[in-house]
Amino acid sequence: MxxxxxxxxxxxxxxxxxxxxxxxxxxxxxxxxxxxxxxxxxxxxxxxxxxxxxxxxxxxxxxxxxxxxxxxxxxxxxxxxxxxxxxxxxxxxxxxxxxxxxxxxxxxxxLPEDRFERIPVGPGLLVVVFDRPTTPGNVGTLVRSADAFGASGVIITGHAADPYDPKAVRASTGSLFGLPVVRVSSHREVIEWALALKDRPQIVGTDEHGDADVFAHDLTGPTIIAVGNETHGLSSAWRQACDRMLRIPITGTASSLNAATAATVVLYETVRQRSGHLGA
Structure with a gap:
């Protein structure tokens, strides 16, 4: 009616x-x-x-x-x-x-249910994990970037800012409604989900002291990108869970990148590689 x-x-x-x-x-x-x-x-x-x-x-x-x-x-x-x-x-x-x-x-x-089943899986899996974010605006910005670069979903872990906070919703500019966002209490749930997948994804973390440049690492297979808290970075548990820690080369006086910005860079590099330009 x-x-x-x-x-x-x-x-x-x-x-x-x-x-x-x-x-x-x-x-x-x-x-x-x-x-x-x-x-x-x-x-x-x-x-x-x-x-x-x-x-x-x-x-x-x-x-x-x-x-x-x-x-x-x-x-x-x-x-x-x-x-x-x-x-x-x-x-x-x-x-x-x-x-x-x-x-x-x-x-x-x-509110939607926080279920991993909402995230589409397969050989092209690309998921961003935001570990304990403190700022709703950063959550919304990361969701927007993940949507823009074709990610399968975003997972928020730990005690974190709420993706359904009005500031996060506004910062996502509507991407929150086009991309599955799942909240879980710890890294363990994500690891268990990832290990159970048919196409097991690699898990890469971002850190200014990572052991490989993001541009030199193969991101063409199913991948989970873990990004840490804005102040403290990834937790030690997440670092241990990652298959590789990647760094983003930066210059100038900046000591590091904003968490959402770092995720955006890795997402872009992933899309670049998957478009067939690896090594270009």
Whole structure:
């Protein structure tokens, strides 16, 4: 049934329902408990819908500011089997994280399951592991790069920043909805999964003191790239699990690369090699 036939919840005060959605912005525990997160922005919302993610609620302004919905927003509100809520503009502004203007539309989207089965496997496997990242923006940036260079998925290990934090979702510019992202508690789960695969992947880590340059190492086979915490690098457990530690040659006064940047370099080199330019 079109969304227009469904009842619209109208919210003009910071009631319990509003507070529940507001908590999704800042409280990881409540996101996990509710099994949902808040998505802001035209592109991320559009990609979530296109890729078949479950949209539980669509939130829009109640029009008291004189603004109507665009054709894009109207089609989503009327076409998706999701709850519909009209909020006062100032409440939309709070949920949108913008001071100057209330967003036209926000989506409350169901969290996917953290299952390795979501990651497609095979001879072309390319997975990036981010070990204990602390910054949501870096998580989103890494997911964006992994998507851009055709990775099979991203795995977040350990006590880490949440890929469903609004800052991470924004930094991914929608790539979060096009690439499997799986969270696990430790490296052990990743190793067990990798060893059970028919096409066993090599596991390479990145480190400024690695024993081989990334450009000289063969990345054409199934590969897991492990990138460490922004401050401390890879854990000792991950270092022991890696088949090889690779370094990215850098010059200038920089002592190291940002974790997401380092992952991007290795991803690019992997694509270059797999395109048949190894040694070019």
């Amino acid at each position: 079109p969304g227009a036939t469904r009842p619209t919840l109208r919210i003009t005060t910071r009631n319990a329902q509003f507070q529940q959605w507001q908590a999704l912005l800042t409280n990881r525990t409540k996101r996990q408990r509710a099994g949902e997160f808040l998505v802001q922005g035209v592109r991320p919302i559009s990609l979530a819908v296109e890729r078949g993610w479950t949209v539980r609620h669509l939130l829009h302004s109640d029009g008291s500011d004189g603004r109507g919905l665009s054709r894009w927003a109207s089609e989503l509100v009327d076409g998706l089997p999701a709850g519909r809520a009209a909020l006062a503009p100032e409440l939309m502004r709070e949920l949108g994280g913008k001071d100057e203007e209330a967003p036209e539309l926000l989506a409350v989207v169901a």
